[in-house]
Amino acid sequence: MIQAFRILCRCRGTKVQTRLMALGSIFCMLYFLVVTFTVTALAWFEILPNLYPHKPDSITSHKIVISFVFMNAMGNCVLILGTDTSIHRLSQELKKKVLKTKEFKNCAVCHEAVPARTHHCYLCEACVLKRDHHCFFMTVCIGYFNHRYFVMFCFYMMVGTFYGMFLIVMYLKLLFNTTFYGPQTFITIIYDLVYGFLTEHYPNEKFLFLVILMYCSLTAGMIAASLWFWHVLLVISGQTTHEARRGIARHTGKSYYRNFVDIFGKYWILSVFVPAPLPMYYDPLFEDYQKRNNKKEHGECKHD
Secondary structure, three states: OHHHHHHHHOOOOOOHHHHHHHHHHHHHHHHHHHHHHHHHHHHHHHHHHHHOOOOHHHHHHHHHHHHHHHHHHHHHHHHHHHOOOEHHHOOHHHHHHHOOOOOOEEOOOOOOEEOOOOEEEOOOOEEEOOOOEEEOOOOEEEOOOOHHHHHHHHHHHHHHHHHHHHHHHHHHHHHHOOOOOOOOHHHHHHHHHHHHHHOOOOOOHHHHHHHHHHHHHHHHHHHHHHHHHHHHHHHHHOOOHHHHHHOOOOOOOOOHHHHHHHHHOOOHHHHHHOOOOOOOOOHHHHOOHHHHHHHHHHHHHHHO
């Protein structure tokens, strides 16, 4: 987010498109943060005490779940923002190793030799190792070293926002006797609100606030769910978003599990449940994909 503010504050030398992208990054980041903290605080201090006034055990159980999900979502968010996944992370020894790979290239902007699958980001102003995409919700690039944090952030945001939406729905039933017959209810509520405003039958302010928050949670949950599902597919297939969109498959060929371990690391079980900066291998950045594909093709010809 700091880099996005820097781009906005520059007087000259920055394209309008880049400024708009930086502004969009800040807006998306604030949207997720506001929804997350608002729903969490509302559930903790108001919804749960009113839903279970005489059931302290139920309140405690819900708060444990909320705490666990919130800790993982925010923890992975911090790790995404704080992890350097650019070419600057490489030591001088590793930069020399780049020159020994057959697929290295020279960045026209950074004027440095970079490994295969590294791309320059004009918003981050750096070459990102195994760059997947620039995430507008995180305001940073998602690359080799923070991809696992992004996948887990999406997962826990999906769980947290849908969980919060479920509690809001229950609270609406309690306060206003709102009946939810199914997914179509989310459409009929909008119709009732619009009709009420047009006929000057304005809804209760608290009802309106809860409904808006419910739709914000639903939207955030659907975005997080779609991103999580897409990136799980990318991780197990060994591709990036850039490669998947362009049908580039020369970097694939390993098993689903091996691709998964390349991103989540040796201690992947801990990564799933605990947001921690666990060690990762540098080896996948320097794989000789051309040599591996030649061996694969030779093996297939031999089998035939």
